[in-house]
Amino acid sequence: MSDAFVQTTQLTKRYGSRTAVNQINLELNKQDIYGFLGPNGAGKTTTIRMLLGLIRPTSGSIRMFGKSFPKSRMDVLKKVGSLVESPSYYGHLNACENLETIRRIIDVPAARIDEVLSIVGLTKDAKRVVKGYSLGMRQRLGIAAALLGSPELLILDEPTNGLDPAGILEMRELIKSLPDQYGITVLVSSHLLSEIEQMANRVGIIQHGSILFQDSLEMLQRQAKHHIRLAVSDPRQAAHTISTWGIHAAQHEDLLTISYVPNEQVALIVQQLVQNGHSIYRIVDQRQSLEEIFLSLTGKERS
Amino acid sequence: MRTLHRIFYAEILKLKRSRLGFILILSPLMAAMLGVMYNLNAEQPGAWPILLSQMAMAHAVLFLPLLSGVLSAFICRYEHANGGWKQLLSLPVSRTGVYISKYVVVATLLLATQLIFMGAVLFIGLLKGIAEPVPWLMLVNSVLNGWLASLPLIALQMLMAIAWASFAAPLAVNVILTLPNLMVIQSKYGIYYPWGQPSLAMLPQNDSFGINVSLETLLFVIGGSFVLFVLAGLAYINRKEI
Numbered sequence A: 001m002s003d004a005f006v007q008t009t010q011l012t013k014r015y016g017s018r019t020a021v022n023q024i025n026l027e028l029n030k031q032d033i034y035g036f037l038g039p040n041g042a043g044k045t046t047t048i049r050m051l052l053g054l055i056r057p058t059s060g061s062i063r064m065f066g067k068s069f070p071k072s073r074m075d076v077l078k079k080v081g082s083l084v085e086s087p088s089y090y091g092h093l094n095a096c097e098n099l100e101t102i103r104r105i106i107d108v109p110a111a112r113i114d115e116v117l118s119i120v121g122l123t124k125d126a127k128r129v130v131k132g133y134s135l136g137m138r139q140r141l142g143i144a145a146a147l148l149g150s151p152e153l154l155i156l157d158e159p160t161n162g163l164d165p166a167g168i169l170e171m172r173e174l175i176k177s178l179p180d181q182y183g184i185t186v187l188v189s190s191h192l193l194s195e196i197e198q199m200a201n202r203v204g205i206i207q208h209g210s211i212l213f214q215d216s217l218e219m220l221q222r223q224a225k226h227h228i229r230l231a232v233s234d235p236r237q238a239a240h241t242i243s244t245w246g247i248h249a250a251q252h253e254d255l256l257t258i259s260y261v262p263n264e265q266v267a268l269i270v271q272q273l274v275q276n277g278h279s280i281y282r283i284v285d286q287r288q289s290l291e292e293i294f295l296s297l298t299g300k301e302r303s
Numbered sequence B: 001m002r003t004l005h006r007i008f009y010a011e012i013l014k015l016k017r018s019r020l021g022f023i024l025i026l027s028p029l030m031a032a033m034l035g036v037m038y039n040l041n042a043e044q045p046g047a048w049p050i051l052l053s054q055m056a057m058a059h060a061v062l063f064l065p066l067l068s069g070v071l072s073a074f075i076c077r078y079e080h081a082n083g084g085w086k087q088l089l090s091l092p093v094s095r096t097g098v099y100i101s102k103y104v105v106v107a108t109l110l111l112a113t114q115l116i117f118m119g120a121v122l123f124i125g126l127l128k129g130i131a132e133p134v135p136w137l138m139l140v141n142s143v144l145n146g147w148l149a150s151l152p153l154i155a156l157q158m159l160m161a162i163a164w165a166s167f168a169a170p171l172a173v174n175v176i177l178t179l180p181n182l183m184v185i186q187s188k189y190g191i192y193y194p195w196g197q198p199s200l201a202m203l204p205q206n207d208s209f210g211i212n213v214s215l216e217t218l219l220f221v222i223g224g225s226f227v228l229f230v231l232a233g234l235a236y237i238n239r240k241e242i
């Protein structure tokens, strides 16, 4: 028995013959910010809907806070706040009333409404009917609703959808502050690695319903490959010279790219090239960006 | 089930700013107009039952079944509109509790209409100066029976309203099945027709329509179909994928 905070075992959802989520084993530890990353249609929302009991898994199981789900559904959901896909709201009610419909059910102090409204910066517009809100304001209201019950686990499905750059920054800062300030564990989904990279400590990458990678952000970064790039006077001749030592050099216009080699070998290559009459203009140590790792993991080429 | 009253209060709050009051008084208002126009002999014996039949006609045959559909669709509409279901059902609530709360709200609103209708009959009767004393028992029986007979229909309409995201679809079905009411309730199988049951229960017995079913039989059929439709609704909402 593992003591993970949230754990799915071989969790699977099939729609007819299409497998939306395929035997995934998610593992979230307490106070993680878990970045759940995958391209469109990968299965992020489907997984999240299973975690919230909105749909039933075809097979596999879920444990949250040491309880089996959906068997202990009520106990578990008391500790979960969520925002799935686009924010939910009642257009004919104002922000306070929207939150009040939830507060009446989860039974938290009335003062909590003002607290969460101020956390998401909606205090000023709290008495306006939500129908007239912009997308970003609705998104904030959605976050406020998710925070209302002071959850232990916050599940956010693409929370920066529709936010402007300042809003994205605020959202990121808010999410980052949650584990330390309130002891909240966060599962946040996105299709942008750059976004996850700036807040998550653990990452799960999903594609076509399967988990391709799950580990700390550091481990993901460590997977990044180094390349060495050389700008030389006669790249074609130089590539040939280098290949006679058993090292493959790819040529892109006037650049040669060789995969990572130790320092001594770099020194040797340089020395030999110079001795063979090449001018070396530039040597660059280039690290594969996370975005590239992501793209190579998910098998998509940068277009 | 401890949370039932909480869900119920949340449902009440969602009705705010919904112009519901207008929907509730519409049918009693029409009935009152029909009552005013009817040329009633206030001195004749049985003037009250005659007035009641006149006023209850359109209300029981047409508006009561329509209203049970409109209210059910109404109370599900804002859940369908902007992701309300997924937010509501990922809270610590039982889906059964959500169904019951919504059902109780609709049933309560329909009861309110019935009471307003009764008020309208009283008002018109007194206005016309009916000589006989007010037959309280008959009036209360009529509106309560009409209400009871609407309960299975509400359950059936609620099922459709939860299942279909469209507001218009369940209403269209409701209108189509309400229209043949006058014909169906005069046939032998009228009591088995959910859309016809309210009028059978509400109109005074053995009146000019020649309707003749015992109230016991009617209540038995109503009780049975109520249980059936509520169980179907609960089975559905508990399995629904959100």
Ligand SMILES: Nc1ncnc2c1ncn2[C@@H]1O[C@H](COP(=O)(O)OP(=O)(O)OP(=O)(O)O)[C@@H](O)[C@H]1O
Pocket (backbone or CB within 6 Å): A015, A018, A019, A020, A021, A038, A039, A040, A041, A042, A043, A044, A045, A046, A047, A191
């Ligand atoms: N109700 C459904 N019926 C059939 N297929 C579905 C259903 N819901 C989701 N799918 C399929 O499951 C797959 C995963 O969808 P999901 O919404 O989980 O993706 P996602 O990772 O959230 O994508 P996005 O980034 O676009 O939100 C998709 O191929 C989708 O078509």
Ligand SMILES: [Mg+2]
Pocket (backbone or CB within 6 Å): A044, A045, A046, A085, A157
């Ligand atoms: Mg999604």
